[in-house]
Amino acid sequence: MKQTVIIACSIFKNELNNTKNLGTIDIIYLDSMLHMVPDKLENSLTRLIDKYKKHNIILLYGECYPGITELEKNSNVYRVPGINCINITLENKHYKKLRKDGAFILLNEWLKRWKEVFQEELGFKNSANATAFMQEMHSKVVYLDTGNEEIPFETLKEISNYVGLPYSIEKTNAIILEDEINKAINYFKHAS
DSSP, X not given: OOOEEEEEEGGGHHHHHTOGGGTTOEEEEEOGGGGGSHHHHHHHHHHHHHHTTTSEEEEEOOSOSTTGGGGGGSTXXXXXXXXXXXXXXXXXXXXXXXXXXXXXXXXXXXXXXXXXXXXXISOOOSHHHHHHHHHHHOSEEEEEEOSSSOOOHHHHHHHHHHHTOOEEEEEOOSHHHHHHHHHHHHHHHHHO
């Protein structure tokens, strides 16, 4: 069987680094901020898939740019299903409920980089603009605590104040992510 490699968004780094059953699978991370520049993300993924064309590739990305599903046409690429990183991390039912409730959901990396996300990437240089935008679509900020790091309460309070939304914390774990990776590994075992 070919060697397997995971190409993943860095949003999953904490979870993947704490996954015990990956064995000798190499993981290549791309910066999660590439999500904000879809053309660069597409070019980066295309280059990596070409570089690792002799490997089985588990692609750990949602539908981060139009056409990302085209990468699945490569027989050596298995993209873990999900429309975004949160959908990949949570059970579909839980994800849909949070979305229906108007939650803006954060994993640890974007929580740590919230100023970069909101102020630099989204251009909300002040709280008033961020609040107006966020309250139009969301009712709360939800932090997904995967148990891999201390809960950054002060940062959550800071974000909450900046975007004018209350925050809550939802406990989750990496089991769903691990299960999806195992499905990909099994897919390649049976495909060869």
